[in-house]
Structures are given as structure tokens and as C-alpha cells.
Amino acid sequence: MPSIADGSASPSRQAATMSANEGKGEAIRQELAKMANTRAGGTYIPPARLRAMMAEAQSSDPGSVEYQRMNWDALKKSITGLVNKVAIENIKFIIPELFGGANLIRGRGLFCRSIMKAQSQSLPFTPVFAALASVVNTKLPMIGELLVNRLVNQFRRSFKRNDKVVCHATSMFIAHLVNQRVVHEILALEILVLLLEKPTDDSVEIAVGFMREVGAFLAEEAPKANNSIFDRFRAVLYEGNVSKRVQYMIEVLSQVRRERFKDNPRVLEALDLVEEDDQITHEIGLDDEVKIEETLNVFRADPDFLENEERYKEIKAEILGDDSSGSSDSGSESDDESEAENGEAADQERVEIQDRTETNLINLRRTIYLTIMSSAAFEEAVHKLMKLSIPEGQESELCNMVVECCSQERTFSKFYGLIGERMCKLNRVWSEGFEMCFRNYYDSIHRYETNRLRNIARFFGWIIAADGISWACFSVVHMTEEDTTSSSRIFIKILMQEMKERLGMKALIERFKEPTMQESFENMMPKNDPKSTRFSINFFTSIGVPQLTDGMREHLKVVREEALAKAQLDEESSSDSSLSSSSSSSYLSDSSRSYTRSPSPRRRRQRSYSRSYSPESRRRERSHSRSYSPEPRRRERSYSRSYSPAPRRRERSYSRSYSPEPRRRERSRSRSYSPSPRKRRSYSPSCSPSPRKRRSYSRSISRSRSLSDSRSRSRSRTRTPSPPAKRRRPARDAFSPERSPSPKRSKRSPTP
Incomplete structure (x- = not known):
């Protein structure tokens, strides 16, 4: 029974397996078709799965578009990886791998693009890339010609666009191709x-x-x-x-x-x-028409894909066969040499790991110091310093040693300033190194004594005035009271004085007012805070360069005017609000007015107003009386006011006489004041005491006008004198220079 069951089940199991494989193959083909329609090859696929997919596609249809696309992606990755990995030590091993692992005829556009991109990003490796291109050119001249054409085209475009970086990189690559006799x-x-x-x-x-x-x-x-x-x-x-x-x-x-x-x-x-007999030189001029063939950089389906692959296999066998004969003889020797080199490299790495005392750095500093001190002139010193083998990444040590040697001198010597100036103008590396030194020394200038500080400041003032380093280094200077110390202010003062001595005041001011550099000077000449602005103005004025503060002074003036205008607006708004509140609460009682006129035969007109306010009766009375006198051509007008407040009563009238009552506060507006029984205040030059503390104000104004041939108008004011008293404090009258003494506070009986 089991055998019969197994025999009957085996055909169905095989059919299920075949259907599953067919479904899996169909899914892979669909994914390959989807990848073929994308530009970058689709999403990331793990290497194991990618190999399985390529094997599946190759077994099903090696010439399909899906398989060609996957082969193109693998070709691009292989060429890019090998080009990026090439170096002097491994170039002999990279070249056979490049010919054997990639179809360079099909991917010649990818090879040229990868090697040009790698060279532009790592200029020190330009000789290595040129050597690689020369070897490929001897075997496949079409690739060398395409590379030269693209470099010539790129140089033209960068030169027309004033692209200095690309133009410099391209010209360097062409120079090494000329050395290799490729062009x-x-x-x-x-x-x-x-x-x-x-x-x-x-x-x-x-x-x-x-x-x-x-x-x-x-x-x-x-x-x-x-x-x-x-x-x-x-x-x-x-x-x-x-x-x-x-x-x-x-x-x-x-x-x-x-x-x-x-x-x-x-x-x-x-x-x-490359041997001289094997070298192939392309004669291409700068003005010749070149074919850069940009279409070789992108994927295109090849209908003769299988035939071209077979043809390249023959070429690859021929290339590698020629190389194998020469390399077989020296195989053992190269292995021995590589093992020896690996052993030496391991020993060097072991020594570098164990050495933590910075002995090499100390020896480098000692060498730089002795070189500077043994030089008679700055040209000799710069020449010797440029010949020193300074390790990569330690260029700043040379700049630091120049500044340190300058600071150790008793007085500043222009010998060091000329050294720094010449170094900055020889190479941008030294200019950037001194800019970094300026930032570091400014941050730590408080650690140096006055003499060293002076020498350092004059050194940097010299090279900044000579345009050795960019003036943008002033961006680290924050001229505020909080961000500066006495040492940093002294440093900036000496530096500015040195620059003024080297350039002159006019040129110095013009350089500081350049529009393109204002962003670098905004911390040195702040305008965001009036306090910092005033501090900066005072500082630059005190060190002898007040012309630098013109812009800050104008800005501060504008800020002050804006602040005053804002304060006036606030004051007006507050006064308007107080007036509106007082006017709304002034009149709460009824008011009545009476007008009386009595004409007189004379030409004299007299007008009087009297007002009385009685809050208890909640009534306001106002009377106007006018009388005309026959006095010829004379017009007299008088006003009188008196305030006699009673307990829980406020009365306002216009009269000549005032009769205070006990516990009554009387107020009248005049130029003579008599204090109240309880409290006495004086507001005019003539003050008279009263028995009780009482405050009264009386005002009498008479205005006369005569209509004669010479028409005149006069205004006079009279005062009601108070009883004599001991002078206490003089006061000033706005209308008359007369003054009367202020009475002492005393308890007296009220005056009638």
C-alpha cells in the first residue's frame, strides 16, 4: 500500500513543483521588465538575489532586454568600483581585472565618465588615472580618443564659463596624458x-x-x-x-x-x-571638432548583444594572453615583494600605534625653527621652508611656528611679516593656514603677555594689509562689552594701528566700507543693539580711527529719533485718554445761564462774568453782565473767578474778594495766593499767609483797548497782596520780576 500511494503521488508532486517554478520565473521576469523601464535600475536588490535573477534571465533568454539591463548595471558598478580603487600600489592588479571583468568596448562611455569624475575629485591621483588611461589606450585606442575628446570639450566649456576649478582639473589631466603620450x-x-x-x-x-x-x-x-x-x-x-x-x-x-x-x-x-613602441598618440587640436558621444553613458538595448559579447571575449583573451606571458615570469618575485612590503607596512603601522609622544611633531617644529633662525633674508627662509617635507594635514604647524617665532622676539621684526606675506601669496594652503591661526590666536590672546601680544597683532596686521589673508577673518571679532576682554581689545587696537600705518587712513576706511565685505564686519561694527553700537563707536574713536564709526553714528541717530517719536506718540495717547476721562466726569449737575445787558450813554463797555457751582443743589448757574460806559475810545474787559468750596459743596464764582470759611477749601485763579488754615501752598511770587491753612487762587485780568489814532492794546494783571510775613523761599513770576517772601506756617486768625 505505501508503495502504491507513493507511486500515485509522485506525478502530482512533480506537476506542483513545475508550476511553482514557472510562477517564480514569471515573477522574476516581471520584475526584470519593471527594472528595464527605469533609469537607475529600480530599487536596491541584494547581491544574492540579483545573481539568482541574472542566472534565471540568462537561462531563459540571454539576449533579452531585461538581461541586458541587468548586465549594464553590473558593468557600471564594476567599472566605477575599479576606477575608484586604483592607486600606485595596486594599478598592476586593477588593469587585468578591469579588462577581464568588464566589457570596456560596450562600457567605454562609462569608463571615461568614471575616470574623469574620479580625477576631478582627487587631483593628487591624476598621474595614476593618466597611467591607467594610457594602458587602456594601447589596447583599445577608441577609449583613449573618446577620453581626450571629452577632456578637450570640457576644457572649452569651463574656460568659456570662467569655471576655474573644472578648468584647472581638466588641464592637469591633459598635461599628464601628454606626459604619457596619449595626446x-x-x-x-x-x-x-x-x-x-x-x-x-x-x-x-x-x-x-x-x-x-x-x-x-x-x-x-x-x-x-x-x-x-x-x-x-x-x-x-x-x-x-x-x-x-x-x-x-x-x-x-x-x-x-x-x-x-x-x-x-x-x-x-x-x-x-607602457613601452614607447606600444604607445598610441592622438593628434587632437583645441579647435578641432570632437565627438563626445554622450549616448554611450546611458543604456540602450543591443540587438546583436550575444555576438558582441563573444567578440569581446576573444579580444579579452588576446589582451590578457599577452600580459600573462610577461607576468608569469615575475609572478613569484612580485609575490615575494608584496609580502615584504606588507611586512614593512605592518611594522610601520605597529610603530605608529605605539608612538604616542608626538615625537615627529616636535621634530618638525624644531626643524622649522632652526630653518627660520638660520636664514639671513626672508626670501631664503621661504625658499627653505617650501623645501621641507611637511606631512599632509600638518601644514598649519608651519604657520603656527612662524607666528610663535615672531612672538618670541623682543620687538616686532618685519622679517616675519615678509615671510608670512610671501607664503600666503605662493599657495592658498598657507593663506588658509594663517586665517585659521588668526581665529585661534584671537580666541586665546588673553593667555599671552603684552610683548608677545603686540608682536602677534602687528604680524597679522602686516599680512592682512598686504592682502595675504582675507579680510573676512574679522568675522570672529565681536566688538561688544561682553564678548571682549582687555587683551582682545589691545590686540585689535595694535592690529588696526599697524594696518593704518601700512595702508594709510584713507585706504583703510575704503577697505572697511566695501559693500561686499560688510557681512564680515557686522560683528565688529554691530548695529543690532544700541549699547553695543555705542561701545564700538567709543572703542574705535579711542584708538584713532573715528572714521570707521560714521555708519554706526548715523544708525544710532536714526534709532534715537525713532525712540523719541515713539515716546511722543505714547505721551500724546496717554494725555488724550486722561483728558477724555476728566471731561466725561466734570459736568454732572444742571446748568442755567442768565445774560443781562445794560447800555450806558458813554462809549465804555464793561463785561463781567460770574459763575457759581453748587453740587448739593445739583445746579449750575452762570450769569453774564455787560455794561457800557461813555468813556471815549476806550474798551475795558475784565474777568474774575473765585472758587469757594464749602463742606460737601463746590462753588465757583468770578469776583474780586475772597472770604474763606472754616474747614472750607477755596480756590481761585489769580496771581496772589493766600494759603488755607490747614495747609498752605504758594504758586506765585507774592504769597500772604492766612490764619488757617487755606489755599486760594485769585486772578484778575483787565483788558483795555483804546481806539485812538495809534491803536493799542494792553493787558494788565493785578495781584492781591497778602499780609506781610517772614520770607521763606523766593518764587519766580512769569509776568513780572517782582518777588514777595513766602510766609511761614503759623496759626493765625483768618483775614477778612
Whole structure:
């Protein structure tokens, strides 16, 4: 029974397995088709699954579009990885792997793009990439020609766009291809003529760098053309249309030529991989029409994919077969050498791990110090310092040692200032190093004594005035009371005085007022806080450069005017609110008015007003009386007011006499005041005491007008004198210079 069951079940099990495999294959094909329609190859696929998918696609249809797309992605990854991994030590192993693991004919566009991108991102490895390109060019000249065409096109575009970085990288790659004889030297001469035809700082700088790389080759292969190029450099130097830094670069290039380019050989021994008989040189001019074939960078289905793959296998066998004969003899020797090199490298790494005393750094500082002290002139010192083998990443130590040596002197010596200026204008590395030193020394300047502080400040003032470092370094200076110390203020003071002495006041002010540099000076000349602005104004005025504060003074003036305007607006709004509140609560009782007129035969008119307010009766009375007198051509007008408040009663009237009552507060508006029985206050120059503390105000104004031939108008004010008393405190009258003594406080009977 079991055997029968097994025999009957086996066909169904096989059918199920076949259907599952077919479903799985269909899913893989669908995913491959989806990837073929995308530009970047779709999402990430693990390597194991990718290999399974490629095996499945190859077994089903090796020439399908899906398989070609996957093969293209693998080709791109392989070429990019090998190009990025190449170095002097492993280039002999990378080249066979590159030919054997990738179809360079199909991926020649990918190879050119990868090697150009890698070279632009790592310029020190340019000789290595040029050696790799020369080896590939001997086997596949079409790739070398395509690479040169693309480099020429890229140089043209970058030169027209004034893209200094790309132009410099491209010219350096072309120079090393000329050294490797991949391209003819006529291209190098055309580039030099173009760069020096209309010299600018950037073009001459690129030409100097290009000549340093290709000068040794031109001196041997085209000496006459090389001499003419250096004559043009000399003419540019004598014309003086370029900056000092570029002039120094031309002088250094002349010195390198006199030394026969010993630091810039044509080809390093480790990178001389091609025999002269095998070299293929492309004669391409700068003005020739070039084909860059951008379509080779993207995937395109090949209908003859299988035939082309078989053809490349034959080419690969031929290339690697030629190389294998030469490499088989030296296989054991290379293995021994590699083992020895690995052992030495391991020993060096072990020593570096154990050495934690910074012995190398101390020795480097000692060497720099002795080099500076043994030099008679600054040119000799700079020349010796440039010849020192300074490890990569420790360039700042040289800048620090120059500043430290300067600070140790008893007084500032321009010897160090000239050294720093020359170094900054020779190479941008030293300029950036001194900028970093400025930031570090400004942050820690409080640790130095006064003499060292003075020398450091004068050194940086010298190189800043000489444009050795950028003026943007002033962005670290925050000229506020909180962010500065006495040492930092002294440092800035001495630095500014040195710059003023070197440049002059006019040039110094113009440099500080450049619109493009205002962002770097906003912390040094703050305008966000009036307190900091005033502090900065006082500081720069005290150190002798008040012209720098013009902008801050104008800004502070505008801020003050805005503050005053705002205060006036606030005061007006508050006064309006108080007036509105008082007017709303003033009149609460009824009011009545009576007008009486009595004409007189005389031409004299007299007008009087009397008012009385009685809060208890909640009534307001107002009477107006007018009388005319026949006095000729005379008009008299008088007003009188009196306030006689009673207990729980307020009365206001206009009269000449005042009769105070006990416990009554009477107020009248006049120029003579008599204090109340309980409390006495005086508001005018003439004050008279009363028996009780009483405050009264009386005001009498008479106005007369005479209508004679000479028409005049007079206004007089009279005062009611108070009883004499002892003078206490004088007061000032607004209308008359007369003064009366202020009475003492005493208890007296009220005056009638």
C-alpha cells in the first residue's frame, strides 16, 4: 500500500513543483521588465538575489532586454568600483581585472565618465588615472580618443564659463596624458597660448600649474616652444597686470625650471607601464571638432548583444594572453615583494600605534625653527621652508611656528611679516593656514603677555594689509562689552594701528566700507543693539580711527529719533485718554445761564462774568453782565473767578474778594495766593499767609483797548497782596520780576 500511494503521488508532486517554478520565473521576469523601464535600475536588490535573477534571465533568454539591463548595471558598478580603487600600489592588479571583468568596448562611455569624475575629485591621483588611461589606450585606442575628446570639450566649456576649478582639473589631466603620450604636445601648447593670450589672475594661475606638470616633457620634446612660453610668462611678469600673488607664482615657476623640474618629473617609475613602441598618440587640436558621444553613458538595448559579447571575449583573451606571458615570469618575485612590503607596512603601522609622544611633531617644529633662525633674508627662509617635507594635514604647524617665532622676539621684526606675506601669496594652503591661526590666536590672546601680544597683532596686521589673508577673518571679532576682554581689545587696537600705518587712513576706511565685505564686519561694527553700537563707536574713536564709526553714528541717530517719536506718540495717547476721562466726569449737575445787558450813554463797555457751582443743589448757574460806559475810545474787559468750596459743596464764582470759611477749601485763579488754615501752598511770587491753612487762587485780568489814532492794546494783571510775613523761599513770576517772601506756617486768625 505505501508503495502504491507513493507511486500515485509522485506525478502530482512533480506537476506542483513545475508550476511553482514557472510562477517564480514569471515573477522574476516581471520584475526584470519593471527594472528595464527605469533609469537607475529600480530599487536596491541584494547581491544574492540579483545573481539568482541574472542566472534565471540568462537561462531563459540571454539576449533579452531585461538581461541586458541587468548586465549594464553590473558593468557600471564594476567599472566605477575599479576606477575608484586604483592607486600606485595596486594599478598592476586593477588593469587585468578591469579588462577581464568588464566589457570596456560596450562600457567605454562609462569608463571615461568614471575616470574623469574620479580625477576631478582627487587631483593628487591624476598621474595614476593618466597611467591607467594610457594602458587602456594601447589596447583599445577608441577609449583613449573618446577620453581626450571629452577632456578637450570640457576644457572649452569651463574656460568659456570662467569655471576655474573644472578648468584647472581638466588641464592637469591633459598635461599628464601628454606626459604619457596619449595626446600630442601640440594640444598642451595651444592651451598655454590660450591662457596667456589675455592674462588674468586665474588664467595665469592655471597656466603656471599646467606648466609645472608638463614643463619637463616640453623641455625635452619641444624646447623652442617651451622657451617661447617662458618668454611670454616673463612678459606678463614685467607688465605687472596681475596681482602680487600670481607674480610670485611666475617667479617660483622660473625657479622650478632652473632646477629642471626635479619635483615634477614626466612620469614616475611606478607608473611607467607602457613601452614607447606600444604607445598610441592622438593628434587632437583645441579647435578641432570632437565627438563626445554622450549616448554611450546611458543604456540602450543591443540587438546583436550575444555576438558582441563573444567578440569581446576573444579580444579579452588576446589582451590578457599577452600580459600573462610577461607576468608569469615575475609572478613569484612580485609575490615575494608584496609580502615584504606588507611586512614593512605592518611594522610601520605597529610603530605608529605605539608612538604616542608626538615625537615627529616636535621634530618638525624644531626643524622649522632652526630653518627660520638660520636664514639671513626672508626670501631664503621661504625658499627653505617650501623645501621641507611637511606631512599632509600638518601644514598649519608651519604657520603656527612662524607666528610663535615672531612672538618670541623682543620687538616686532618685519622679517616675519615678509615671510608670512610671501607664503600666503605662493599657495592658498598657507593663506588658509594663517586665517585659521588668526581665529585661534584671537580666541586665546588673553593667555599671552603684552610683548608677545603686540608682536602677534602687528604680524597679522602686516599680512592682512598686504592682502595675504582675507579680510573676512574679522568675522570672529565681536566688538561688544561682553564678548571682549582687555587683551582682545589691545590686540585689535595694535592690529588696526599697524594696518593704518601700512595702508594709510584713507585706504583703510575704503577697505572697511566695501559693500561686499560688510557681512564680515557686522560683528565688529554691530548695529543690532544700541549699547553695543555705542561701545564700538567709543572703542574705535579711542584708538584713532573715528572714521570707521560714521555708519554706526548715523544708525544710532536714526534709532534715537525713532525712540523719541515713539515716546511722543505714547505721551500724546496717554494725555488724550486722561483728558477724555476728566471731561466725561466734570459736568454732572444742571446748568442755567442768565445774560443781562445794560447800555450806558458813554462809549465804555464793561463785561463781567460770574459763575457759581453748587453740587448739593445739583445746579449750575452762570450769569453774564455787560455794561457800557461813555468813556471815549476806550474798551475795558475784565474777568474774575473765585472758587469757594464749602463742606460737601463746590462753588465757583468770578469776583474780586475772597472770604474763606472754616474747614472750607477755596480756590481761585489769580496771581496772589493766600494759603488755607490747614495747609498752605504758594504758586506765585507774592504769597500772604492766612490764619488757617487755606489755599486760594485769585486772578484778575483787565483788558483795555483804546481806539485812538495809534491803536493799542494792553493787558494788565493785578495781584492781591497778602499780609506781610517772614520770607521763606523766593518764587519766580512769569509776568513780572517782582518777588514777595513766602510766609511761614503759623496759626493765625483768618483775614477778612
